[in-house]
Amino acid sequence: MNINKNALIAVILIAGPAFLIWPNSTGGAAIWTINGFLALIPSIKAARKGRDFIPWLVYSMVFWLIALIHSCIISDNDKAKQEKGWHKCPYCGEYSRPEAIVCHCCGKTLIP
Structure with missing residues (x-):
């Protein structure tokens, strides 16, 4: 903004x-x-x-x-989540918190 x-x-x-x-x-x-x-x-x-x-x-x-x-x-929409450092899961496309190492939606390991 x-x-x-x-x-x-x-x-x-x-x-x-x-x-x-x-x-x-x-x-x-x-x-x-x-x-x-x-x-x-x-x-x-x-x-x-x-x-x-x-x-x-x-x-x-x-x-x-x-x-x-x-x-x-x-x-927050996707743009705001990206600005706050959230990670997008490459498997399911859901956003996870910055400190997450496993996707909360599909349970797969997030790639840093």
């Missing part, structure tokens, strides 16, 4: 519309900005689990509470 690119896009999505839509109204801009920064919580959680940051940011801005619960219950 490229933090700098995602941070720039997040600022544009959060602050941009707030001050373009409501240039003279501080209340609307403040609500939009607060909502945007709250939306970062589920977006970052989902990005750490291997999901795309920008779609999750938009999803979180619209349905914050649902996105927060959703980001807490989703599991």
